[in-house]
Amino acid sequence: MRAFVGVAGTLLGGAVAVALAGTVLAHATTAPHQLRAQVSGTASTPQGELPHAFLELDTWPDSMAGEHGPSGGSHPDWVSYGPASSLSVPAHSLVTVTIRQYDTGGELNNDFFGTVRGTVDGTATVDGRAVTQVDPTEVGHTFTIHAIPSSQDPLFVSVPLPAVADDAPVLDNGYPAPHVITFSFITGGPGSYVWQCEYPCGDGTYANFGGPMSAQGYMEGTLTVG
Amino acid sequence: MTDTLTTAPADAPGGPPTVPAWKRAPIAPILGIFVVLCALLTPFALFVPAHLMGDAASAHMRGIESTVTAFSLASVPVAALVWAVTIYSIIGWRHRGSEPPAEEAPPLRGNTVVQVVWLVLSSVLCLFLLIWGLAVLRPTPSAASAGQPLMVEVTGQQWTWSFGYPDNGNATADRLVLPVNQPVQFRVTSKDVIHSFWIVQMGVKVDANPGETTLASVTPDRIGTFDIRCAELCGLYHAYMQTTVQVVSADQFASWVQAQPRATS
């Protein structure tokens, strides 16, 4: 009997330890909130009449704006997407994303990401002008969606966001006047995807892909279609 | 292999002398277990690994699958022998109780014949493995003589693959499309850390190293969609560094590659 109680107690203790550690670790990195695309009306697309969803994002040269709070969280000097990194869009819809790009930039280490890919008719609109590619030496960030090929529908979208010139006028909020990039893509069935930046913007680390480039909530996040 | 074990000195009286050695315990029951295990393991070795590995999409992958099957079959008797003795020792030679058993067992301190046979057999198995491996590794003459292979540049970057077709006007794509029955040579490199370019169903795997270009070649021979995965932990989104390869007819490939964006440089 005593052995039984002891064993049961040990098993319980182990379960509690795993649960505690798991909860702590799971909560330590969960993104605070999800940004849902706003559906308004329908749009005619190559795939017929689909609901039209809108998503607005910003890319900041630091973390003072966006989801990390006004103090910038634990890494105020990291570049960051905002207002959230956990995105959600409806299935079987046309999703139009508008990104205000406040950051300067430089040369891509892979020209591949200088081309707009996966959007409706392969274009994006930069400050009102339709483009298919951006000068790979003047890219600020990219918005690149990809996924594990699985039973869910494939989705690959990559849009380069041109860099803001160093001498761009400064706005009231302290950031330079942004480039506004708009593009649309069509979602398939429900699924989970990830998105990230492919411009090496994690300064100071090897290949500039550390820091904000390797931490969810800054230059990458998740995209839930559903 | 089992028979050699009967040469162990049989100083303990077994059955009557008229019974041949292999019919006496423990040889006969161990042989029985051995046969049963072989009967169970052989179909497993024949079908299960190859089935799990899925349908191959290249001759190379078929070679790998038959290698796995062959090695599994070769190891069936080895595993069955070891496990037969193990199982029998649990059943046939057990002694329960809190007191140590008397020391009645034959004090075998080794048996030269058994050891030599064991060593020779394991060396022969080893040689078989080596020769088989080298034979599969040898480049197939058909691939070499099939003319100019299609060149594909594969670039790993955290955490996506990108593909370039230098022979087709520098077309670029985020997923791979290949013409069927056409030898392909991959020139694999990385922009940052080590990735590993793995086409699962074609048995192609080579690391994408920064600063180096590594080569791999294959001739896909089945139309369909197959998986490309990164096989070397490469950071945050390593799990998501996956895409597909579509093997299509030569005509479809030609029209597809025409439609792809060109490299900017």
Added chain:
Amino acid sequence: MSTATVTLTHGPEELGEVRGRQRLAVLLLIAADAAFVLSLVFTYFYLRALDTEGGWIPQDGRTVGPTAGWVIAGVAVLSAVAYRWGELGIRGGRRGRLLAGSSAALLLVLADAALQTIQLGNLPMPTTDGAYASSFIVLAGYHLVHLVMTAVFGIGICNRARLGRFSAANHSHVEMVGLWWIWVAVSALLTAFTTSFVGT
């Protein structure tokens, strides 16, 4: 039973036995250190042979000549010789000679460390440019680490020699440090040899 009992006195362990143990242990430690040094040598030659993207030599082409390395190795060898001279002295019971030899050796090691520091402080190439610079720095830097360790042992031996702790019959610590000293000299020569190969 498989053991027989004898009335071995639970007495002092023989000096020779203890010395044998220490000797084996020091040799093993040297083997471990040699594995480390050889890893660095391997690093040097491997990167030199690969010359990835022509990045072995720094972009402005400036490198360290081999002469300084051999001078530094030479001083290390001299100090090992001086130590050995002192060690042979105590073998004959001459404590004064041990003190003189080990002090001279210690001074030479400190001088060598100074030379090595000066060399590392005045490199013609930046540390972040080229695999050559990195491989050179780590080899030379580890020689400096060796010298510091040797200096610590040397201080101990000098101090104990001063206090008269060693005799002709009992000087195993002197021998053990002597083995290490010789290895440091050998590894200095190895370093000088390795860094003599500059170009690809």
Added chain:
Amino acid sequence: MVDTAVAETAIGREPRRRVPRLNVLTGVVCGLILAGAGWGVSSWLLSAGDYGADRVVSITMVCWAVGFLVGVGALAGPIRWLLGRDLSVADEHVLAGKDQGVGRYFRFTTDHKVVGVQYLVLSMTLFGVGGLLAMLIRTQLIRPGARFVSPQTYNTIVGMHGIIMIIGTIIMVSGPFGNFILPIMIGARDMAFPRLNALSFWLICAAVPVLLATFFFGGIPTGWSVYAPLSDQAPAGMDCFLITIIIFAISSGIAGVNITTTAVKMRARGMTWTRTPIFVFGTVSSVALGVIAFPMFMAAMVLEGLNRTTGTVFYDAAHGGSAWLYAHLFWLMGHPEVYVILLPAFAAVLELTPVFARKPLFSFLGAVTGIAGIIGLSMFVWAHHMFISGWAPALDGPFMLTTELISIPTGLLILVLLGTLWRGTVWMRLPVMATFAMLWNFIIGGITGIYLSDVPVDQAMHGSMFVTAHFHFTLMGGALTGFAGALAYWFPKMTGRMLDERLGMIGFWIIQIGFNVTFLGMFAVGLAGQPRRVADYPSLFATGNLVSSIGAYIIGSGALIYLYAVVHSWRHGRRAPGNPWGAKTLEWQVPTPVPLENFTVLPVVTSDFYGYGEGGSAAPTPAPRRIAAPVPSGAAATTQEGGTA
């Protein structure tokens, strides 16, 4: 050379002031103080620079380790040697923990038996932490698309699970049993260098908090193999990892030198090499291999640390470095290291099997040859980890050969086990269960290893879950199982109590069943093409992963039951007689608990220890034949002042 052995001029001096009663608490306090000072100074001076964060973290961690060692009293001996004020005999006795009760387990105690128990508790603690992380990994992978933890956290968990288990398994046999049992087994009074012995343990204790700090400095995205240049990119957690490995490599080097010297030089009179127990061979060859292998690992880590803190470019291809260089240095250690883990555990099973089969070890020479063959070949197989790196395709064939050759000596060890069981009278006690489980698991691990040694098959399997399953079958199914057996076998001698067999059996077999379920599932998904170390996977692999996760929870339950059996028996178990198994090796001939210096009278060996059933020898008496006289006070002292005689 800075050790106790001979206090050369201890004569005629007053007994000195006792060594201060430092313990683990003063160590922690001193470590924290020095770490704080290091952090303050370094962040004041360096944090603005290019590699600021890495420099500050590295310096802080080194300061902690040094402070901890100073505080725990590890440096007292060397400093007094430098000053020429050697420890007196009385000091040595205090250091050895004479008459100190439980407190000696929390001090820098030189008695090899104390160090052995310390190692045992440490390795089991590491298994606890590593196992907890394994549970989290399997929880994440229960189903595809699970977002239990973020990929970043997941990668850190995978890497930490790996390195904690690697460290835990490296020390699990040669630490506890190599320290506690081996010196008694060879008839010695202590290790060759008792202070180095304690130092090797406390170095690991200094390293463990550094390792755990990894979690708080951004983790490691690299797995335990920390491949460069991914490690160049990692957050400051990587610095903690590097410092840990450097400290651990020093510790293993010291322990290896110590154990090797003890076994080579301190065997009892008459214990020739052919009379030396096989466990001694296994342990010594393992730790001696480590002496050569770990410095290379350390070199790889030092170079990486320099990359991160000073901007050198060893692994940076853009500046003439090479990622392959890291792979070479790492695997030059990495493959011998698996034998460092495996051999002592295998040797422990070889040691206990004759005891329970009541038969001599079948082919002692074969066992020694097998161990020697594995050791010899293990230095020449590293490049099979690099078959697909594109490093040198022309060398694939030769390395395929060496790798396959290593199955021959390994097979010899299997033959030795089988031959020992052959027609024995197998006494079904808990320790010998490890023999059966190992024969099952290790065959699977070995055969799957042969697939991986084949270059074409490796093109399909490398970096997949198949590899993960394979090395768990060898390291967990083989080595950890051997550890469980060794623990059950030597538990009565180490703790003075019998291990609860009923609970032990239940726990042991639940672990084995769960283990096979887990990793057979993993073989399946590996064959189907699931990469290892992934935080998420396509739904194709859902079934296999679910099976693996269920199996993992079964292992967890079994491990907890086994743990309870150990802890409970340690406190409340039945008192053990001196020789409960009727074994013949020397450690069972001394009383339990073992007195401070093991033997009052040193034994002389006249035959080997496997003479079961030979020459009509009577059943061994459970009690030791020689009654050890109480240690006369002061008698032990004479060992320490040989030089003065």
